[in-house]
Amino acid sequence: xxxxxxxxxxxxxxxxxxxxxxxxxxxxxxxxxxxxxxxxxxxxxxxxxxxxxxxxxxxxxxxxxxxxxxxxxxxxxxxxxxxxxxxxxxxxxxxxxxxxxxxxxxxxxxxxxxxxxxxxxxxxxxxxxxxxxxxxxxxxxxxxxxxxxxxxxxxxxxxxxxxxxxxxxxxxxxxxxxxxxxxxxxxxxxxxxxxxxxxxxxxxxxxxxxxxxxxxxxxxxxxxxxxxxxxxxxxxxxxxxxxxxxxxxxxxxxxxxxxxxxxxxxxxxxxxxxxxxxxxxxxxxxxxxxxxxxxxxxxxxxxxxxxxxxxxxxxxxxxxxxxxxxxxxxxxxxxxxxxxxxxxxxxxxxxxxxxxxxxxxxxxxxxxxxxxxxxxxxxxxxxxxxxxxxxxxxxxxxxxxxxxxxxxxxxxxxxxxxxxxxxxxxxxxxxxxxxxxxxxxxxxxxxxxxxxxxxxxxxxxxxxxxxxxxxxxxxxxxxxxxxxxxx
Ligand code: GLN
Numbered sequence: 001x002x003x004x005x006x007x008x009x010x011x012x013x014x015x016x017x018x019x020x021x022x023x024x025x026x027x028x029x030x031x032x033x034x035x036x037x038x039x040x041x042x043x044x045x046x047x048x049x050x051x052x053x054x055x056x057x058x059x060x061x062x063x064x065x066x067x068x069x070x071x072x073x074x075x076x077x078x079x080x081x082x083x084x085x086x087x088x089x090x091x092x093x094x095x096x097x098x099x100x101x102x103x104x105x106x107x108x109x110x111x112x113x114x115x116x117x118x119x120x121x122x123x124x125x126x127x128x129x130x131x132x133x134x135x136x137x138x139x140x141x142x143x144x145x146x147x148x149x150x151x152x153x154x155x156x157x158x159x160x161x162x163x164x165x166x167x168x169x170x171x172x173x174x175x176x177x178x179x180x181x182x183x184x185x186x187x188x189x190x191x192x193x194x195x196x197x198x199x200x201x202x203x204x205x206x207x208x209x210x211x212x213x214x215x216x217x218x219x220x221x222x223x224x225x226x227x228x229x230x231x232x233x234x235x236x237x238x239x240x241x242x243x244x245x246x247x248x249x250x251x252x253x254x255x256x257x258x259x260x261x262x263x264x265x266x267x268x269x270x271x272x273x274x275x276x277x278x279x280x281x282x283x284x285x286x287x288x289x290x291x292x293x294x295x296x297x298x299x300x301x302x303x304x305x306x307x308x309x310x311x312x313x314x315x316x317x318x319x320x321x322x323x324x325x326x327x328x329x330x331x332x333x334x335x336x337x338x339x340x341x342x343x344x345x346x347x348x349x350x351x352x353x354x355x356x357x358x359x360x361x362x363x364x365x366x367x368x369x370x371x372x373x374x375x376x377x378x379x380x381x382x383x384x385x386x387x388x389x390x391x392x393x394x395x396x397x398x399x400x401x402x403x404x405x406x407x408x409x410x411x412x413x414x415x416x417x418x419x420x421x422x423x424x425x426x427x428x429x430x431x432x433x434x435x436x437x438x439x440x441x442x443x444x445x446x447x448x449x450x451x452x453x454x455x456x457x458x459x460x461x462x463x464x465x466x467x468x469x470x471x472x473x474x475x476x477x478x479x480x481x482x483x484x485x486x487x
Contacts, residue, residue, distance in 0.1 A: 071114030094349025104201020121156030151181030176427025182439035183402035183452025194434035195240035198233030223247035256290025261395030265301035278443035310377035317361025406449035
């Protein structure tokens with residue numbers, strides 16, 4: 001098997017046994033990126049020299065290859081995570097020259113665990129989107145069909161993992177941006193509970209929703225990466241001071257006897273028939289594994305899209321005020337006076353989707369509209385959260401589709417933002433509620449496009465979500481299939 005197709009845990013075994021050197025592995029990845037990424041466009045920056053230097057340190061015996069859990073493992077990270085001295089663009093022209101003064105907490109943790117950073121992955125501008133088409137650096141393509149989108153906003157990370165252009169990646173999920181690209185690209189994507197992973201050094205989109213999580217080739221790798229990055233951080237006041245379970249260990253426990261809820265609102269008309277049938281089949285597999293399947297109701301599901309697309313833009317409009325050419329952002333230096341400088345900086349620096357969100361956000365927060373929109377949406381958010389808390393009284397976890405359709409075509413939804421927003425219908429509610437969710441591959445459509453199963457759990461029960469996903473994955477076996485591109 002090609003080295004680049006290995007999971008993190010498989011690669012670690014070979015590295016520790018010295019069957020292969022870190023330099024060899026890094027070189028293989030760099031060659032593959034050079035050969036394939038011009039077609040996929042999953043990276044906005046490849047850190048070849050840095051990665052090779054780091055690899056050499058391992059191979060010269062200067063760094064410990066045995067102890068740290070990710071020693072010698074080449075990973076990528078979404079370009080919304082600050083990397084010291086390395087451009088962090090957030091897929092935006094306004095940050096095309098931004099060099100962060102420090103690393104995000106998760107980057108520090110990856111480095112401390114021995115990971116080798118291969119590069120930064122493409123994304124929708126400021127993580128606003130579901131297709132990676134709003135990137136200022138061109139769209140990323142889906143490795144399973146280059147005419148289709150990889151999903152978004154962490155589309156670069158998901159495509160890079162699917163095409164074996166890295167061993168694993170970190171993405172971010174505000175309303176589905178890890179799970180949805182995971183589903184579209186046939187890889188595993190986990191959004192942790194809000195507060196589980198420090199957001200320090202994550203460039204903010206919607207601060208009450210943003211979470212960082214792993215995108216990997218299998219569930220064991222997701223458990224491993226989450227274990228590395230999770231935990232309290234005094235630099236993020238919303239990170240929660242709870243012990244972090246040993247995820248790679250807990251996922252071994254069996255799943256029989258668990259009550260698995262099937263929310264009826266997630267099986268609606270208009271879904272792609274193959275998505276419906278693959279998810280139904282997956283539910284059957286979980287039943288065969290010993291789970292008890294029960295029907296539940298999450299009655300406020302239908303209001304998730306409307307609530308999210310008020311709350312997220314509201315927070316975004318406030319967070320993005322800092323890109324004014326003075327505090328942050330490439331300044332329009334030809335402007336003659338201050339107001340013109342602000343106007344030109346923001347007009348030239350932001351793309352159309354980001355501008356749309358800023359306008360929506362400032363509108364719903366403005367005097368006279370705040371009560372009708374923002375406050376109302378916040379109330380709906382509480383109802384959605386309560387739906388989940390009620391459901392978890394009668395079941396341990398929920399099984400749902402991730403997206404109503406498989407990956408759509410490049411350009412198919414760019415002219416119609418509402419259609420783009422509606423495709424988030426099954427991922428937004430868990431984000432609004434702050435609960436953890438995973439997307440795990442559960443089959444393919446008749447056209448050969450991947451389909452994901454979403455498993456949602458109660459707050460801080462990533463262990464449970466991962467455990468169910470792991471057993472499902474072993475029984476179903478879809479995570480090992482590779483797109484033709486990689487042949
Ligand atoms: N698609 C959603 C949006 O456009 C979610 C994005 C995300 O999770 N970052 O806002």
